[in-house]
Amino acid sequence: MRRLKNKVRAAIFFGCMVFSLTSVHSNDQVIYMKDGRVITAEIISQTAFKMVIKLPDGSTKEISKQDIKRVAFKEAKTPEPKDKTPVGPPTPTPEEIAKQQEEDSKKQAVLDEKTEKRKKQIEEAKRNRLELFLGTGSGTVNFQGANFYDHVIAVGSSLGQDSGKFEYPIEPKPKSGKASSFEVRYSWNRFVGEVGASSVTSSATQNIIGVDGPSSGTFPKLIHGSYDVSMKHVYGNFSYSVYPHPKYDIRPVIGYHQFWTKTDNSNALAFGTGVAPLFSDQYFGTDPTSVAEGLKGFSYGIQYDIKFEKFEIRTGLHILQMKGYGTYDRQLNAYAPASAQTQAEDIDEYNKWVAKGAIIDLKILYPWKYGVSFWMGLNSMSWTYTMSESALSVGNEGSGADPQNYILGKLLFESLVGPGALKETKATTIQIGATYSYDFNK
Template identity: 25%
Template sequence: MKTIYLKNGQIIRAEILQQTATNILIKTSEGKTIQLNKFEINTVSFNEPVKLPKEEEKKQFQAEQTTSPILAEVPKPVVNFRIDQLKRNDLEVHIGLGAGRYSPETQGLPVQIQNKVGLASGTLPTVIDKPTHSPELSETYGAIYTWKRWSGGITGSYLGNRSTYNSHSYASGMIYSNGSFPERQSSLKNELSFLAFTNERFDLRPTIGYQYFWGQSQDTNLSTSYYIDSGLYLYSQGVMNFNETLKGYTIGLKATIRLGERWENRLEYHNLNLSGSQNGSILSSLAPTNLSQVAFIKQGQNISWDAQGFHLLYRLVYRVTPTISVYAGFQFYEWKYSLNSYFQSTFSSKDGLIGVDLSNPGAYLIQQKLMEAVGKTVNSESRSAILELGVMKRFEFVSQ
């Protein structure tokens, strides 16, 4: 009998019956016939097996009982994107960038009023070419806190474009004006909404709010040329500045349509009920081509009006994680004005107030009221639009 020590720690007492270069056939002391691969054998001894310490026996027993380990597949953690709309307690913050376009009612209004007033005297009208608006960078932002069915917060935007202005008239010779300038609009809104309906795929929220708008058009290089039969007669270089402020209540609806766990369509429609004012001025220097005399002229207008319109918003939202989302969308504003009061004046460093007969101030007041009445018949409107890409972050608060 020989003692065979295997590499796995097992010890076998057996007789060697047959062997080849790679295998060995043995008969154990219990009478079993086993074929072993020589690669499994550590040594073969003619001596009795050495008694192993208990710890070694334990290791040997474990080695004999051990089989190839079975690797259990670790399940991936389940990410829960579902939000219980009736148990929400979170703050959602968003910020977006994109392209904006702003088309306000500014220098076009006084020209239209003058054209209508001039019809009575047979004065040829001033023609304004269709302006162009080249979009520039826009910004949108907001923070909305939601607790169960109630939501409230602040949203805002900043947008603008570069616009052109070209006009010409033939009252006495030809007058041609042109300019290229930036126009900007900022808005800020406080809002409150209530979750009136919700299910797995759809939410509906009526909203109320109060919104502010600030608009500015400023041209620091407005030029005007006066031509007569012999050619250029007068030239004017000036600065135009229009500032508008509007504010008022909004009422509307917000809807969310969920497409699976990650995609959302968000739509908003708000009616705007606004009121405010616009102050405009053009300060220019006027000189004949021979520079014989230079005059400075300031034209000003002050308007008070109401505005009715709407705000439309759409965003396609993708939830990257349960609390972080990205979105793409657009916003569109439009409102039409209703004139309340209108005042216009022109002052020359050479002639003083133009069109004012100090000996007959009543006639001047009548003229102002006439222009105000005519202004109320002019259809005036403003539009602005934003294309945006943004990111949202939702901060969840755990109720104690």
């Protein structure tokens, strides 16, 4: 009997030893404590009297089995493999592979279609074409030159007289005249070059009113005449297409321009009572005036062409930066019948300009056949002036210019009267014409 008891004790001791040496690698074991706490941890090892656990934060803790109410063992955690190579995504099924390939094929087909479409547009937009434009119509030139110089001379003359004598030029209203234009345009792929010339004439009436007379009194004074204004323009432009397309085309453009404007008022008549002290009674005579101006410089802007079915619209905006000169010549030849007195007076002016402005051009083309198209267009030009330098000459017949009056007149012209009298020059034309186009690609 005693031997049997010893065997039982040995078996129990051996079982405890084996249990104590066994590490239970489980995952998320739940330990219910007698005091009500619930601990989720991994049991690292245990003996008959204690248990070592690993908490979720990685720390270890030893607890007595006498404090444990029960332990709930869950499914053992699969030990991590020594090989840390990440596991790849699951292998797709043949159906999934086929579906993905179909979607990729559709996306690629859309991209290929867009690429081919754009290539076709670029190919269709290629040009190798020469165009000739001829146009005629009407236009007006509102030239600031004639009235500007008349105003300056009138102010200077009024300041130099006494007893309230003065001159006042009425601003002329231009009337429409003839306009014509010629242009050559060559287009090669993305590049477009243009050279051309235009001419427009307009008429206006000169009216200068005031009072004049000898020192004993004042009497009405009138200068009246009509004159033509002609403006000629030559230019060259170069532009480059930033997005070639067969239906529309937008191109930045740079250019060079020259303008010549001229007026000749050869039939102006003057009536008055004299310019004291030369005349002491009424007089009459001629007062022809000639004004000329030349400007040249560069431009930058944008051109835009668009096609609507059979029509094509071409527009352009050009910003002007120019320099040039202006001249004025006024000659008074007067005669007083009562006293048989005569007078000849000459006023000359030369100055330099800086001008800034813009040109807006619009053409609507209708293709006919045999390379011929008909067009209608509107062109508007305008610019303002800044005076940079001047030279003034005023003198009577046989006496020449008075140096003192010259210095005062030049100072007055450049600093006060001249800048205050500056106005804007404008020219507007409406034309119709024909175009011949030769396509070298056909």
